[in-house]
Amino acid sequence: xxxxxxxxxxxxxxxxxxxxxxxxxxxxxxxxxxxxxxxxxxxxxxxxxxxxxxxxxxxxxxxxxxxxxxxxxxxxxxxxxxxxxxxxxxxxxxxxxxxxxxxxxxxxxxxxxxxxxxxxxxxxxxxxxxxxxxxxxxxxxxxxxxxxxxxxxxxxxxxxxxxxxxxxxxxxxxxxxxxxxxxxxxxxxxxxxxxxxxxxxxxxxxxxxxxxxxxxxxxxxxxxxxxxxxxxxxxxxxxxxxxxxxxxxxxxxxxxxxxxxxxxxxxxxxxxxxxxxxxxxxxxxxxxxxxxxxxxxxxxxxxxxxxxxxxxxxxxxxxxxxxxxxxxxxxxxxxxxxxxxxxxxxxxxxxxxxxxxxxxxxxxxxxxxxxxxxxxxxxxxxxxxxxxxxxxxxxxxxxxxxxxxxxxxxxxxxxxxxxxxx
Numbered sequence: 001x002x003x004x005x006x007x008x009x010x011x012x013x014x015x016x017x018x019x020x021x022x023x024x025x026x027x028x029x030x031x032x033x034x035x036x037x038x039x040x041x042x043x044x045x046x047x048x049x050x051x052x053x054x055x056x057x058x059x060x061x062x063x064x065x066x067x068x069x070x071x072x073x074x075x076x077x078x079x080x081x082x083x084x085x086x087x088x089x090x091x092x093x094x095x096x097x098x099x100x101x102x103x104x105x106x107x108x109x110x111x112x113x114x115x116x117x118x119x120x121x122x123x124x125x126x127x128x129x130x131x132x133x134x135x136x137x138x139x140x141x142x143x144x145x146x147x148x149x150x151x152x153x154x155x156x157x158x159x160x161x162x163x164x165x166x167x168x169x170x171x172x173x174x175x176x177x178x179x180x181x182x183x184x185x186x187x188x189x190x191x192x193x194x195x196x197x198x199x200x201x202x203x204x205x206x207x208x209x210x211x212x213x214x215x216x217x218x219x220x221x222x223x224x225x226x227x228x229x230x231x232x233x234x235x236x237x238x239x240x241x242x243x244x245x246x247x248x249x250x251x252x253x254x255x256x257x258x259x260x261x262x263x264x265x266x267x268x269x270x271x272x273x274x275x276x277x278x279x280x281x282x283x284x285x286x287x288x289x290x291x292x293x294x295x296x297x298x299x300x301x302x303x304x305x306x307x308x309x310x311x312x313x314x315x316x317x318x319x320x321x322x323x324x325x326x327x328x329x330x331x332x333x334x335x336x337x338x339x340x341x342x343x344x345x346x347x348x349x350x351x352x353x354x355x356x357x358x359x360x361x362x363x364x365x366x367x368x369x370x371x372x373x374x375x376x377x378x379x380x381x382x383x384x385x386x387x388x389x390x391x392x393x394x395x396x397x398x399x400x401x402x403x404x405x406x407x408x409x410x411x412x413x414x415x416x417x418x419x420x421x422x
Contacts, residue, residue, distance in 0.1 A: 006072055011039070016046045023052060032082035034059050034074070035090060044092070055082060055089035091304065093289040100216045104286040105329065107209045107252075110202055117199040121148070124192040129182035135171040140199065142166045147180070152193050156184060207253060213282075214254040223267030223290075251279055258282070266290050272385040273375050274348050275341040280333050284376065287330035292381050298374035305331040307370035323366055334369040341368065347394035348372065354398075 009019040023031065031047055032055040033040060040056065047054050057078065081087050093101065118140055125132050125139070130151075136144050146164040155161055162177035169176075252258060258278045262285075263269050270281045288304075295301040302308055306326030312319050342352050348368055356364035379386050389397075410417050 006075065013042070016043045019043065020046050020050050020052070023047070024050060029053060030055065030082070032057055032078050032087055032089075034078060054092075055087055056092060057087050058090060061088070091288065091294060093287075094291075096216070096220060097286065097289040100213065100282075101286040103209055103213045103216060104283055107206060107213070108283075108329070110206050110209065114199060114202045114206070117195045117202065120195040121192055121199065124188045124195065125182075128185055128188050131179040131182075132176075135176050135179045136169070143169050143176075147176075148192070148196060152189070152196065210253045213252060214256060217254070217256070217258075217261050217265070220261075220265045222264035252282065266380055268379055268383050269385045270376065270379055272387075273372065273379060274344060274346040274386075274388050275337040275372070276376070277337075280337055283333040284330045287328065287333075290380065292377055295377065298377040298381075301377040302370045302373040304328075305334070305369070305373050307331065307334075307366055307373055331369065334372050335365060337372075338365050338368055341372075345391045347389045347391060350391045350394045350398075 007019075007022060009015040009022075029051075030053045033044065035056050035058060044054055044056060078087070092098075122133055122139060125148075132139050132144060132147065138144060139148065143164060143166045146166075147161050150161055150164060158177040158180040159173070161180050162173045165171075165173050165176055259271055262271075262278055262281055265285070270276055271278065288301075292301065295304060299308070305328055306324050308323065309321040310324050311321050338352070341348050343349070348371060351371060352364050352368045355367045359367075375386055406417060409415075
């Protein structure tokens with residue numbers, strides 16, 4: 001057709017539009033492109049809105065060929081691999097999920113910043129020998145906030161400051177007053193005020209982002225709830241009642257019932273899975289969406305999150321079976337709830353302790369996360385609430401399996417098993 005193989009376009013919006021128009025004029029329906037930081041996003045969305053199917057490729061998946069280091073050779077090599085179907089595109093959620101993901105990621109960044117300013121307030125207090133951290137688990141709670149605000153207002157009497165103690169505080173007024181008998185320094189008071197103001201400002205930003213998240217959640221269409229029945233109360237079943245309110249310090253504040261809204265979005269009660277709360281579910285959904293058809297099976301979903309070993313085999317020998325390092329925020333959401341699950345009386349806890357005793361804590365966390373991810377996938381796909389079998393049932397099933405294996409080995413070697421009285 002007399003068209004050059006390689007065309008160069010500017011990175012501005014007009015350049016992206018010119019690239020789109022050129023591809024459409026050539027009748028191109030599929031495009032592969034390399035993901036580079038955040039610069040790929042605008043071009044990707046421009047091509048996507050034009051109806052072009054875009055395959056976004058991780059650079060490390062195709063940059064294993066020596067000598068191809070220039071931009072022109074890179075794009076030609078990328079085109080060749082895509083033409084032969086050797087490229088696998090990254091998972092890109094729809095626009096609604098992407099909007100929710102942006103808010104959730106910003107909220108997580110704000111929470112990290114808020115924690116830094118809390119640590120700086122603690123440092124300023126300690127340098128004035130105001131050992132509030134010894135009597136309060138959280139200096140930004142009701143008692144701690146009231147005391148810090150009074151200190152910044154000019155109050156120095158330890159008993160008057162301790163009288164601001166909330167009735168639910170475990171420490172007595174005298175203990176708190178003793179910890180507030182310090183040496184006030186002008187520079188540390190100024191630093192305490194600066195960090196306290198910054199903490200309150202960031203908390204206001206978090207509340208603002210929570211409002212954006214709520215408005216975003218209202219736009220998601222509701223699915224037909226397949227399992228709307230309330231789970232029956234069972235011993236060690238690990239279910240959470242929908243009507244039960246759980247207050248968490250860093251929980252998302254909304255005027256809507258977040259748990260009920262998540263059930264409407266997914267069509268199933270994901271809170272029935274042991275350890276999963278509304279915040280964790282929302283974080284996972286904001287990263288992977290609610291459409292599980294992009295993953296052929298639960299095992300593929302667990303592999304996408306990085307919970308499956310990647311075997312490296314040479315000469316028929318496995319030289320490495322470690323999992324890939326992943327920065328997936330959905331994977332981190334599952335990992336964060338493992339400590340609480342390990343202290344529960346569920347089948348997940350029994351599985352975690354069994355793997356931990358054999359392979360160590362790190363592998364036990366990964367293995368338990370894999371089971372959680374598969375349960376998450378199956379719950380959405382099957383449209384049925386997860387049923388927790390409990391710690392006792394899991395151990396009994398494991399014992400029956402071991403007994404069956406022993407009987408099989410005994411038959412193989414013409415041996416007979418006999419019970420031993422304890």
